[in-house]
Amino acid sequence: DFYRLDTEEDLYNIGWEEYSEGGVTVAEWADMFPGLIPERAIYIYLSNKGTTERxxxxxxxxxxxxxxxxxxxxxxxxx
Known part of the structure; x- marks a missing residue:
C-alpha cells in the first residue's frame, strides 16, 4: 500500500526490490511512485457505480x- 509511504526511500527500506523479484506484485496507490512501476505492469482500476455495483x-x-x-x-x- 504505497499510500502509507512518504518517499521512494521508504519503499526501498521495506524491501521493495525483494517484493518485485519474480512472481506477481500488487501495489495499491501505485500512481504515488510511478517511476518504480515497470513497463510490464498491468493496472487494475476499481470504481464504485452505486451501492452494489463496481x-x-x-x-x-x-x-x-x-x-x-x-x-x-x-x-x-x-x-
Whole structure:
C-alpha cells in the first residue's frame, strides 16, 4: 500500500526490490511512485457505480506479458 509511504526511500527500506523479484506484485496507490512501476505492469482500476455495483478497468502497455494479457482478454470477452 504505497499510500502509507512518504518517499521512494521508504519503499526501498521495506524491501521493495525483494517484493518485485519474480512472481506477481500488487501495489495499491501505485500512481504515488510511478517511476518504480515497470513497463510490464498491468493496472487494475476499481470504481464504485452505486451501492452494489463496481466498475473494473484493466489497462496495460506493450511491455505487459502476452500470456497474462491474452488470458485477461479471453476472460473479459466471456463475461
Amino acid at each position: 466498475e473494473v478497468k484493466v489497462i496495460w502497455g506493450e511491455e505487459a506479458p502476452d500470456a497474462i494479457t491474452k488470458e485477461i482478454e479471453k476472460y473479459a470477452s466471456c463475461h
